[in-house]
Amino acid sequence: GDQVEQSPSALSLHEGTGSALRCNFTTTMRAVQWFRKNSRGSLINLFYLASGTKENGRLKSAFDSKERYSTLHIRDAQLEDSGTYFCAPSSGSWQLIFGSGTQLTVMP
Amino acid sequence: GALVYQYPRRTICKSGTSMRMECQAVGFQATSVAWYRQSPQKTFELIALSTVNSAIKYEQNFTQEKFPISHPNLSFSSMTVLNAYLEDRGLYLCGARTPGGQGAEQFFGPGTRLTVL
Numbered sequence: 124g125d126q127v128e129q130s131p132s133a134l135s136l137h138e139g140t141g142s143a144l145r146c147n148f149t150t151t152m153r154a155v156q157w158f159r160k161n162s163r164g165s166l167i168n169l170f171y172l173a174s175g176t177k178e179n180g181r182l183k184s185a186f187d188s189k190e191r192y193s194t195l196h197i198r199d200a201q202l203e204d205s206g207t208y209f210c211a212p213s214s215g216s217w218q219l220i221f222g223s224g225t226q227l228t229v230m231p
Numbered sequence: 232g233a234l235v236y237q238y239p240r241r242t243i244c245k246s247g248t249s250m251r252m253e254c255q256a257v258g259f260q261a262t263s264v265a266w267y268r269q270s271p272q273k274t275f276e277l278i279a280l281s282t283v284n285s286a287i288k289y290e291q292n293f294t295q296e297k298f299p300i301s302h303p304n305l306s307f308s309s310m311t312v313l314n315a316y317l318e319d320r321g322l323y324l325c326g327a328r329t330p331g332g333q334g335a336e337q338f339f340g341p342g343t344r345l346t347v348l
Contacts, residue, residue, distance in 0.1 A: 156336060156337065165339075165340075165342070168336070218265065219265070219267075219277070219326065219337060
């Protein structure tokens with residue numbers, strides 16, 4: 124929705140490289156989730172953050188409620204990382220507000 | 232772990248007919264369930280929030296008359312799309328959450344993809 128700006132909308136990476144996705148929020152958010160939509164259409168939970176940073180393998184996410192943004196860093200990208208990534212913050216109720224998604228393509 | 236199943240995964244219905252989809256939480260108690268829709272070329276939008284033993288809250292542009300929801304227990308929810316038309320096509324996701332206060336993590340099923348002919 125309009126409360127969430129996700130960028131970039133599309134990203135191409137060569138295997139072994141890395142980059143970052145970002146979501147900016149127009150209002151204060153209480154928490155954020157990051158998902159990856161796989162080739163079968165399923166939403167895979169990557170991170171849930173109420174503050175600070177979390178790391179899981181080659182992925183790292185940060186959430187700053189005060190500065191109104193969250194990031195997802197990918198390092199050493201692999202082919203299987205390809206897919207659409209969504210951030211989805213929640214503002215206070217547990218309703219998630221989805222970003223528009225980032226289509227990531229990892230190339231050999 | 233927390234798993235959410237949705238059935239059917241894909242369905243096709245004729246314009247003006249109705250279609251029911253189901254959501255099953257396994258491994259946790261889904262006290263709250265949210266239904267979302269991703270229409271073609273759009274991101275996910277919330278249809279309604281359902282909490283067991285509470286009234287279902289529908290978002291603007293979505294109504295109980297069009298999308299009746301049942302959430303009879305802590306593991307199951309269903310939603311029907313009544314009188315489906317072309318604009319109702321898309322991927323319908325069920326997101327379930329355990330007790331834990333506001334903003335707790337949600338787990339999603341794989342979705343039901345609805346095609347309307």
